[in-house]
Amino acid sequence: VQSGRRDDRTQYRAMLDFALRGGADVILVQYLDRFGRRPKEILRRIWELQDAGVTVEATDEDLKEELVLLVRAGLAGAESKRISERVMVNIRNAVAKGTHVGPPPYGLRAVYEGPRKVRWEIVPEEAAVIKEMVRMRLEENLGYWAIAQRLTALGHRTRRGTTWASESVKLVLSGAYLVGQLVYGRKGKQAGDLVRVENFFPPILTPDEWQRLQEREA
Numbered sequence: 001v002q003s004g005r006r007d008d009r010t011q012y013r014a015m016l017d018f019a020l021r022g023g024a025d026v027i028l029v030q031y032l033d034r035f036g037r038r039p040k041e042i043l044r045r046i047w048e049l050q051d052a053g054v055t056v057e058a059t060d061e062d063l064k065e066e067l068v069l070l071v072r073a074g075l076a077g078a079e080s081k082r083i084s085e086r087v088m089v090n091i092r093n094a095v096a097k098g099t100h101v102g103p104p105p106y107g108l109r110a111v112y113e114g115p116r117k118v119r120w121e122i123v124p125e126e127a128a129v130i131k132e133m134v135r136m137r138l139e140e141n142l143g144y145w146a147i148a149q150r151l152t153a154l155g156h157r158t159r160r161g162t163t164w165a166s167e168s169v170k171l172v173l174s175g176a177y178l179v180g181q182l183v184y185g186r187k188g189k190q191a192g193d194l195v196r197v198e199n200f201f202p203p204i205l206t207p208d209e210w211q212r213l214q215e216r217e218a
Helices: 010-023 039-051 063-096 124-138 144-153 166-173 207-217
Strands: 026-029 055-058 108-113 116-122 182-184 195-197
Antiparallel strands (some): 108 116, 182 195
16 A cells, blocks of 8 residues: 555565564565565565575566566666766866866857867857846845846846746856856865866956855855
8 A cells, every 4th residue: 555665664664574583484475566666675675585584476477587687677777877977087087187068158158170179268248147147146135036037127048048047047156167167066065076177267257256256145
């Protein structure tokens, strides 16, 4: 009567405790997914019961074949995680060497000569919108939603041509690229997790404007 995704099912826990204390030699299920949905969780439970001398049988599936599939799925998940970690490391290394990853930030554009990117430059009309955002934030003490509404009313659009939203405004105003920094990593992580390259972009804000903005966000 409860989802197999939940590990805190009362009767499920009671059954496990009863079997692990020696109260049962065999547990009979219709499908192994009653032990959970994640391969790692199912395998852990099966092996825990086997170590206690309890056999698990399934009525409606080939248990040996299913366990092989679960092992493969678990290994695939672990490999996927390792690949993801390797990709993240490679991106961090690229950023540390001065490579920007992702689309150009709002207010900037890349200038190419042939296939090579040679420099970044400020987009004047977008920089003017950013300056207006900062002014409304600092001088009028407006929130992100109010700034987005004001920009939309004035006819300003995002680079994609959509109206401004509070999250879009927040993303721009929190970007260290505004003072020329290339930063990779999420805030809230340990300081050592962030990769920061100074003087990478042409700055749109002065250091004083950026400092005042940071104090406003604190």
